[in-house]
Amino acid sequence: MLFLAIFAVIAASAIADPETQSYSYSPPAGSGSGSPFSIIGEGRITAVRVWESSYIRGFQFCYGFTWSSVSGTTSGQLQERELSGGEAIIQISGMYSYYVQSVVFGSS
Numbered sequence: 001m002l003f004l005a006i007f008a009v010i011a012a013s014a015i016a017d018p019e020t021q022s023y024s025y026s027p028p029a030g031s032g033s034g035s036p037f038s039i040i041g042e043g044r045i046t047a048v049r050v051w052e053s054s055y056i057r058g059f060q061f062c063y064g065f066t067w068s069s070v071s072g073t074t075s076g077q078l079q080e081r082e083l084s085g086g087e088a089i090i091q092i093s094g095m096y097s098y099y100v101q102s103v104v105f106g107s108s
Contacts, residue, residue, distance in 0.1 A: 037071040045089055047082040048105055051075060055099035083107060 041063030049067075051058040051074050058072030083089070091106035 039068050039071055041068050050079045055101050
């Protein structure tokens with residue numbers, strides 16, 4: 001019971017502080033024949049870049065004023081979106097077959 005009380009206090013403090021809000025992610029999807037990647041940074045995501053042609057070729061995120069390294073390639077057409085002051089990405093979803101065909105960033 002003490003564990004549940006401590007967990008409730010930690011969870012409540014995480015919700016109250018936007019810098020420490022929790023997150024979740026889905027397990028890997030697909031055949032497993034591609035190259036896994038991870039994009040990490042510190043601070044709030046302020047912009048997103050996606051390179052695409054007939055499928056998604058690369059991703060890049062900006063944390064504050066610092067861009068992450070590119071995951072994938074920078075070939076194809078660049079799509080860039082800056083988030084406004086209080087806006088945050090709350091969901092990422094997409095479609096894939098042999099390649100990532102589309103990606104949707106939900107924000108609020």
